[in-house]
Amino acid sequence: MLNSALEMLFTSQNIVRLLEGLLVTVRIALIAILISACTGIAFGLLMTMKSKLIKVLCRLYLEAFRIIPVLVWLFIGYFGITSVFAIHLEGELIVIIVFILWGTAEMGDIVRGALESLPRHQSDSGKALGLSFGQLYRYVLIPQAVRRMLPATINLATRMVKTTSLAVLIGVVEILKVGQQMIENARFTVPTASFWIYGLIFILYFIMCYPLSRLAKRLEAKWSS
Amino acid sequence: MSNNSISGGSMSSEQREILLAIKDLYKEYGGKPVLKGIDLQVPRGEVIVVLGPSGCGKSTLLRCLNGLEPIQKGDILLSGQSLIRGKVDWEQIRQQIGMVFQNYDLFPHMTVIENILLGPTKVQNRERSQVMEQAKALLERVGLFDRMDAWPRELSGGQKQRIAIVRALCMNPEIMLFDEVTASLDPEMVREVLDVMLGLAKQGMTMIIVTHEMGFAQAVADRVVFMDSGTVCEIAGPQEFFNNPRTERAKQFLNIFQY
Amino acid sequence: MSNNSISGGSMSSEQREILLAIKDLYKEYGGKPVLKGIDLQVPRGEVIVVLGPSGCGKSTLLRCLNGLEPIQKGDILLSGQSLIRGKVDWEQIRQQIGMVFQNYDLFPHMTVIENILLGPTKVQNRERSQVMEQAKALLERVGLFDRMDAWPRELSGGQKQRIAIVRALCMNPEIMLFDEVTASLDPEMVREVLDVMLGLAKQGMTMIIVTHEMGFAQAVADRVVFMDSGTVCEIAGPQEFFNNPRTERAKQFLNIFQY
């Protein structure tokens, strides 16, 4: 059984196609993570502003992504937007956009949490040294916040990598879709293909995510003491 | 305005230049008054120790002097210049006022020397090498020259507080404020920090010190200011205050430390 | 074994029943010796104050007496019964040893009275109403009768420590151990807690107290045990120890508290 499965993988283009599918997955995750890391920091700073209005708006934005599942947002982006505005956007682009919006919200909350968890006397003693507002953030608050938020950020990245699996449901040809095409193709030759292919994809995802969550744990252990 | 009537102490403060003057300072937190009209004049070179029960407003007073808290009424003058009226450049003023807090407030992501250099180089834009000289000399004086490259977490509480003092001194402030800097330290460490402060006093630094260490207070103070529930109850020389307090509340307070 | 040679104090400990005996106690953390052969006999009703610089092993000693730390050598006898050799029922023994720590260790999810009743009702299976009587009496004594139904977070640090003492007392222990119970309190609160302990001493409770409050130590101690780096350096009556310490190290230590 395993033999025929391996044979299927290594005949023709199958393994290459699967890796190409994986590449799409990785590409989506990487772009989304990198961009939302930046936008998230900006959003996080915005959330620590004193203005009531800004606070409420930020909260609404955050809760929208907290409450409504990402898959729903993908559908809204994919079917809803197109049917209302009739614009042409690739599935992959939709996934990236939705992931960035989602990532910004979550990342922002992480940044806010990190900044607010800094003891007040840190900013007091910065001020007492005569640091200006900008200097206070640049030299004192942000460097400390970054350490506190790094583990959570990596966890968010892991979640985003995992969530790329939903892309298939709005027609993006990524690893899962390629896998399904292969299962369909091999239906006569390897009847147990779905076990092997889904198993393989399961493991591939694990291989992508495990090092990340390991790293997060490490940093957490290192910096909590 | 009326503090002269209750002021006392070994030296007459009238003869020296007044560095810091607090006039009828009034401060409240959300409607609850915490400082109810404080008057105090600090001549250059004087060491003032502020005593009083917990919650009487000692920390709040120091924080107001440094602009960390806005005040509702009154005025604060540093070298005759108001810190309240008109447009106040706090970043400028805070360079002249050094402050050390109860919690060890070193920045944990910087080494000792980086902590010390931050203010002088970034705020005062001074030459790094020149500040370095000064920092080394100060570290030497507090006995921590060899810990220059250590991280704050590698230091004991007493060492951290001594570094915090050096950090503030390195800005060349006119006046230093100390808020219970030894409150969470073990006795030996208390001693090493207080010794540094005694040294500063001897050198003529102007200081306002909030502390619960009565022995130290007696030894270091030029004048003792006793506060209770937001007002100054008594100002006296240390000898006089500890041996013969005038107010009933001060007597009660001192009783706590007697067995 | 040899502590008699350096023991002292106002009362001769030989005449009274020895409640707790520590014999050549040796304890290490990961190969690093922390207690290097401690000998100490505590007669019933005696108040022992343990003094010594930070890290000398005072807390560790108390923790060993209570079985919170295993020891490597030596023996501990409570009423003549070994706590080390053979099968020791710690749950049983801990009922006879009350302990209060530096951190306010009330259980935050229980009200004051629930905190107090937990041990007597669950561990000792005593009648709830009968324990209630006792608890009320004790609360009255420490002046917190009306805070019976409060939650720990609603109490000040000093109040929490007094409740912690009541909680331990309510188990009717033979001996009480106090580990720097006032170390993180404001001076007024320090006083209210120490007063409770002074009261206990007067009533004849056997106690071992670790503290940094020298005035209190002098007032409460029957004997002072001075430790340094894991050994007992000096045992003396309080008058003798504070006015005329025999060892150099004790002199140095006491100097810290003088200005």
Next chain:
Amino acid sequence: GQTGGDQANNANNANKANGASSAGSLEEIKQRGTLRIGVFSDKPPFGYVDANGQNQGFDVEIARRFAKDLLGDESKVEFVLVEAANRVPYLESNKVDIIMANFTVTEERKQKVDFANPYMKVALGIVSPNGALITSIDQLQGQKVIVNKGTTAQDYLTKNHPDLELLKYDQNTEAFEALKDGRGAALAHDNTEVLAWAKSNPGFTVGVPTLGSTDTIAPAVKKGDTELLNWINQELAELAKEDFIKKAYEKTLLPVYGDDVKPEELIVEGGKL
């Protein structure tokens, strides 16, 4: 078959609905240089991706020819892989120019897209395991029937047999997989589809070869894109001259259906029933 009046009417609706410009679509395609056609990727022998990642199948065959005749080269086609349920959105959002993914002509769909003339005939069929062969829809009472989401089979059963319990899957692969795993008593789909599938899956038989009315399968374009629509109809008529649809059948479907099925039962040549 729909009348011209119908179409004009529909075109009006569409312009009102999404206001997208439809004129000059042929020009646009020529400028772009590729014809984007939505096809299935997991529905052999109509549209699938072979082991080398190439699109293959009956629909694909015709699609390539369209590209060749419109742009002069059959490689100038860009295949966009679609699922049953997103065929309409793909057209609406202008992600593809034509859908050629076994798209059955239905009333609801006509509201949303414009169908060209048909190239295939289709009815529903029900395939089930030989061991428990379903030969009539009545046998399915109280059993689970597998369908593919967004297909006419789901549509038909939901509307005409609302009491049946349906197991609905996003993708063809999953639906047939589920049948093989015994998750339902039978699978309902286009009979072209189930016939082909049963051929290559011994142990399964199409017990109900035609169910409901016979429908047609046709290329679809965005609502109001009459220019492209007319071109397709013309093209289909042209292709009839060389029996192209039949040839495509022989190349892709014959190996699957064998000689049991007469091509005339399935294909429509020249867009005329």
Next chain:
Amino acid sequence: MNLNWEFILQNIPLYEKAAWLTLKLAFWGTLFSLLLGLICSVIMYYRIPLLKTIMGGYIELSRNTPLLIQVYFLYFGLPKLGVTLSETACAILGLSFLGGSYMAEALRGGMEAVSKSQIESGLSLGLSRWQLIRYVVFPQAFSFSIPALGANCIFLLKETSVLGAIAILDLMNVTKDLIGMYYQTVESLLMLVVSYLIILLPLSLFLTWLERKVRYAEFGP
């Protein structure tokens, strides 16, 4: 834009049914997750040899793979080994497999947050090991864990949205159906969002309230 209200009203029952199904799956998934998490966290807290390694492996596997792949594997992969589970079984199993590790981490975090001095003061009162867990560690650990546990509940509820892939008629799947059959995209998506808001908004607000209460007040009224 004009909404087709008739269509919306007509399909409310469908969404209602789907919402109940979503809730039902989430409920069982959460419950089993909690049980699994409880067992795991106790094993990890006490560092029971062997079992600890196994649970550690499980936690990593479950946390680092997407639910969609997990259920695909359970639903389409396992039958090839002769194990065919029903849709509901797969859904609940998948949710529990995923949720178990999240709950375990949350509970373990709570247990480790109970300070050593709390445990020692319990011990010095003479509490037995079991009494210590029962009266001191667990009540506190649970309240420390509440924010994380609550977040996990919401997380699992949201994750049910992918179960449509294995033919579960949840909210998401019903929406896909309606889009596929009637092409009333906007109306269907609107109903979907509203359904999630109706379910999750109160839950989310409740948890925020609870979290604040636990965080600021610690214990007591």
